[in-house]
Amino acid sequence: MAPQLSTVFTGLRFANPFLLSSAPPTESDINIMRAFDAGWSGVVTKTIGLHPVVNVKGPKTKFMRAASGSYRLSMDKQPDAALHSSWNWELISDKPLDWWVPRLGRIKKAYPDHVLVASIMAGSEDDRELDHWQALARACQDEGCDAFELNLSCPHMDRDDMGSNIGKNCELIETVVGVVKAVARVPVWVKLTPNTTDIAREAGAAFKAGADAISSSNTFTSLPLIDPNALEFEVNVDGLVSYGGLGGPAILPLSLAKMAQMTQAHPARSFSGIGGIGEFSHALSYFLLGCGTVQVCTAAMLDHAIGPNVIKGLIAGMTAFLERHADKGWRSLDDFCGLRRDRIVEHSRIKRPDAKDYHGGHEAPEGYASPQVAAKPEVV
Numbered sequence: 354m355a356p357q358l359s360t361v362f363t364g365l366r367f368a369n370p371f372l373l374s375s376a377p378p379t380e381s382d383i384n385i386m387r388a389f390d391a392g393w394s395g396v397v398t399k400t401i402g403l404h405p406v407v408n409v410k411g412p413k414t415k416f417m418r419a420a421s422g423s424y425r426l427s428m429d430k431q432p433d434a435a436l437h438s439s440w441n442w443e444l445i446s447d448k449p450l451d452w453w454v455p456r457l458g459r460i461k462k463a464y465p466d467h468v469l470v471a472s473i474m475a476g477s478e479d480d481r482e483l484d485h486w487q488a489l490a491r492a493c494q495d496e497g498c499d500a501f502e503l504n505l506s507c508p509h510m511d512r513d514d515m516g517s518n519i520g521k522n523c524e525l526i527e528t529v530v531g532v533v534k535a536v537a538r539v540p541v542w543v544k545l546t547p548n549t550t551d552i553a554r555e556a557g558a559a560f561k562a563g564a565d566a567i568s569s570s571n572t573f574t575s576l577p578l579i580d581p582n583a584l585e586f587e588v589n590v591d592g593l594v595s596y597g598g599l600g601g602p603a604i605l606p607l608s609l610a611k612m613a614q615m616t617q618a619h620p621a622r623s624f625s626g627i628g629g630i631g632e633f634s635h636a637l638s639y640f641l642l643g644c645g646t647v648q649v650c651t652a653a654m655l656d657h658a659i660g661p662n663v664i665k666g667l668i669a670g671m672t673a674f675l676e677r678h679a680d681k682g683w684r685s686l687d688d689f690c691g692l693r694r695d696r697i698v699e700h701s702r703i704k705r706p707d708a709k710d711y712h713g714g715h716e717a718p719e720g721y722a723s724p725q726v727a728a729k730p731e732v733v
Contacts, residue, residue, distance in 0.1 A: 356675035357685040358668065362645040363540035363565040363623050365468050365499055368394040370686055371636070371667045374568075374627050374648035375400055375472035375502060375544070377414060378659045380446060382456035386463060391661040392668060395468035397568075397648065400445035400504045401453050401493070402474050403485045411590045413443040415577070416601070416655065426578060428587045438604065439651040440577050440588065442509050442597035445474055454492055461497030469497070470542065473533075474504035477525050478514040483532045490533050500539050503529060503564075506546040506571035508598045517546035517571070523558035530562035540565040542625060547604075547611045548574045553618035566623035567615060568648065570608045572598025601651035605629025609638055613697050616643035620694065631663065633670020643691035 358369040372395035373379050373388050380399040388396050418434035419426055426437055446453070461469055471493035476482035490501055505526060507516030519525045526543070533541055543559040545552055547570035556567045574596050577588040586594040608628025616624055626639030631652035639647050649667075653660025675683055683689055 354684055356672050356679075358671055358675075360645060360686045362625070363500065363542070365540065367468055367646065368466070369668055369671070370394070370640075370646045371664055372397060372468070372470070372625070372646055372648045373653055373659065374650045375504065376650040376654070377443065378650065378653045380448075382460055384659055385460055385469070388659040389464045389467045391659060392664040393467075393660070395470060395499075395646070397470040397472050397502050398446075398453070398457075400472040400474045400507070401448075401450060401489060402445050403450055403489065404475075405449065406444050406447045408444055408447060409442060409590055409595075412588060414439060414441040414654065415588055416440075416651075417578070417603075427580075428577065436602055436651075436655070438599050438601040439572075439654070440575065440597055440599055441572070442588075442595060444509065445504065445507065450489065450492055454496055457493060457498055458496035461499075468499045470500045470502050471498040472502045472504050472544070474507065474515065476512060476514045477519055477529055478512075482514065483528070486529060486533050487536045490536050494537065494539050498539065500542055500565075501533060501537060502542040502544050502568055503533060504544055505529065506544045506569075508546065508548060508572055508574045509596060517548055520544075520546040520555060521549045523555060526555055526558040527562040530559050530564050534563040542566040542568050544568040544571060544627075546571055547608060547628075551614075552611050553614045556615045556619055556622075560619060560622055566625055566645075567619075568625040568627060569615065570604070570611050570628050572600040573604055573607060575599035600628065602629045602631065605635060605638075609642065612639060612644065613642050613694065616691065616694055617697060620691065633667050633674065636667060636671075637674065640686060640690055641693040643694050645686070645690060 360367050360370045373393050375397040379385055379396050385396045415428045416439050417426055417428050417437045418431055419437040420431050421433040473489040475485035505520035510516035510518055519529055541564055543564045545555050545567055577586050579586055605628055612626050624644045625646045625648055626644035627648040630636050630647055630649045636647045652663045656662050
């Protein structure tokens with residue numbers, strides 16, 4: 354039997370478990386349709402809001418690279434350097450709802466078998482703001498959107514009642530999810546911020562209010578580096594900078610840890626993994642922790658804006674993986690999803706070595722000093 358890449362997630366059938374996340378690659382109908390043509394089974398739109406949005410002057414997204422053979426990190430394009438991370442302080446879509454509405458409808462009519470997820474965001478300080486969530490939800494689902502992703506994770510918010518400031522507050526999470534579920538006819542995903550101390554607790558609040566899935570993680574709060582020569586931040590406007598979001602390869606281990614905390618606490622629930630995915634081995638880590646889909650951003654941005662080569666690699670990688678493990682009876686994601694979730698335990702449960710095995714008196718592991726016999730002090 355041939356490998357089966359299609360999967361069902363929150364009741365929706367995906368041709369493969371790979372989506373473009375809500376970010377610059379999904380900021381227009383043209384990009385979204387290019388993404389579907391390239392092979393992505395689903396797309397989460399750039400976050401749609403009701404309030405006009407004006408971004409900061411200057412660059413919105415930059416890429417940090419690590420130089421080969423040194424510890425240097427810089428946003429300068431260096432020869433023989435590898436991608437370390439992306440950094441952005443970009444806000445939600447600068448296009449209003451009435452711009453998005455007809456385009457969402459046209460996308461679904463042109464690509465009825467692909468999954469279009471509307472990312473939406475509003476405030477939470479009063480009933481008027483909560484009504485905005487419902488207005489956004491109604492408008493998007495009326496145009497055929499297959500699901501919502503509630504943006505409770507944007508890290509650069511000046512308002513206490515928006516973005517990641519909601520995602521850190523269980524009471525606000527329950528309130529927002531509840532008002533959207535009251536009008537939603539499609540699955541509701543909640544995108545949570547990793548910039549919190551107990552993401553499993555926040556996930557629990559979302560599920561309690563009726564969320565169908567959790568997406569995580571968004572970018573991590575960070576600052577760009579300071580150029581050692583100019584003594585200015587590598588990204589700034591008139592010398593000033595604000596906190597932005599770190600994404601890309603650098604956050605892969607961090608995002609996996611956040612995801613594991615949630616999938617272990619809520620093993621029967623649905624999760625979409627985000628953070629640092631550039632090839633199938635990265636996606637596989639999320640799948641083995643219990644994710645039913647994964648989403649990609651940074652790698653796609655650096656590959657013709659929407660990642661045609663990235664999605665080809667992901668599909669080829671998953672196909673090869675299933676073929677390699679066919680002897681185990683694995684034919685689809687369902688056969689190995691969550692398989693390594695139970696390997697993560699409390700630190701106290703990890704076996705300690707016997708004294709004689711600790712370095713063994715031989716060559717020390719990388720990062721440790723070689724064991725040496727102390728010289729006897731000279732007798733004067």
